[in-house]
Amino acid sequence: MSDGAASPSSYVFEQPCPIRNVLDRIGDQWSLLVLQSLEGGTRRFNELSREIGDISKQMLSRTLKHLEQDGFIRRTVYAEVPPRVEYNLTGLGRSFLVPMRDLVTWADENHRTICAARDEYTARRAGA
Amino acid sequence: MSDGAASPSSYVFEQPCPIRNVLDRIGDQWSLLVLQSLEGGTRRFNELSREIGDISKQMLSRTLKHLEQDGFIRRTVYAEVPPRVEYNLTGLGRSFLVPMRDLVTWADENHRTICAARDEYTARRAGA
DNA sequence: CGGTATCCTTATCGATACTG
DNA sequence: CAGTATCGATAAGGATACCG
Numbered sequence: 492m493s494d495g496a497a498s499p500s501s502y503v504f505e506q507p508c509p510i511r512n513v514l515d516r517i518g519d520q521w522s523l524l525v526l527q528s529l530e531g532g533t534r535r536f537n538e539l540s541r542e543i544g545d546i547s548k549q550m551l552s553r554t555l556k557h558l559e560q561d562g563f564i565r566r567t568v569y570a571e572v573p574p575r576v577e578y579n580l581t582g583l584g585r586s587f588l589v590p591m592r593d594l595v596t597w598a599d600e601n602h603r604t605i606c607a608a609r610d611e612y613t614a615r616r617a618g619a
Numbered sequence: 620m621s622d623g624a625a626s627p628s629s630y631v632f633e634q635p636c637p638i639r640n641v642l643d644r645i646g647d648q649w650s651l652l653v654l655q656s657l658e659g660g661t662r663r664f665n666e667l668s669r670e671i672g673d674i675s676k677q678m679l680s681r682t683l684k685h686l687e688q689d690g691f692i693r694r695t696v697y698a699e700v701p702p703r704v705e706y707n708l709t710g711l712g713r714s715f716l717v718p719m720r721d722l723v724t725w726a727d728e729n730h731r732t733i734c735a736a737r738d739e740y741t742a743r744r745a746g747a
Numbered sequence: 748c749g750g751t752a753t754c755c756t757t758a759t760c761g762a763t764a765c766t767g
Numbered sequence: 768c769a770g771t772a773t774c775g776a777t778a779a780g781g782a783t784a785c786c787g
Contacts (some may be wrong), residue, residue, distance in 0.1 A: 562736030
């Protein structure tokens, strides 16, 4: 606070906001799942597809491309037949998972409270 | 559920995943902005609208309803003319912002690296 | 195997007119 | 002031055929 820079939260409302720029990317349906999967080690395209389960090839492809583009993951192609492509986390990707894990933990610890709040809200509307 | 159970990340792939259920809600375009704004204290509808700037009335209304429904914020109606409605954070909402702030800080600290990675990716595709 | 291109359906969102 | 209802544009997403 007292150091020169403003706190990060002070400019989340600015129009090209760097924080929103970053968070919007990983806030999508699939990025977190892919990252979690890769945390378990190197994975190939179809391994990821099977592990995540309900993701389409297109979305997996896009998500991987985005993550690679942002430097979260590394894509390695082996000149073999049949072709082999491996994905794994970069240091950046790994470092991202640190604060992310706290948020996941929070969600885990509070989802019951949240569900209860939703039910209560619904009940109030119905009963009122 | 958390006691003695597997780590939260172990069931992010399950179909009705509580973590995704929670994170999908606050991962939208506006929830975080509204929460950040309310962190500054009690706000009224049009105050939020002005502070966030580029949000439509409809989206603000929906976002507020979702956040209220999930127990992140409290909506207080005063029986006055003209009508006055105030929004503020609940304890749950406040507690959510703790891990969220770490993620925002991470995004703030790493957005340059990410932008550089994006540029490099683009350059590689163009130059290759 | 590891994707991309295409088609089509559905969800999202902004603008705005209207209500209490 | 504080929203809700309706409409239309657009983007996201799934299914799948096809390519290297």
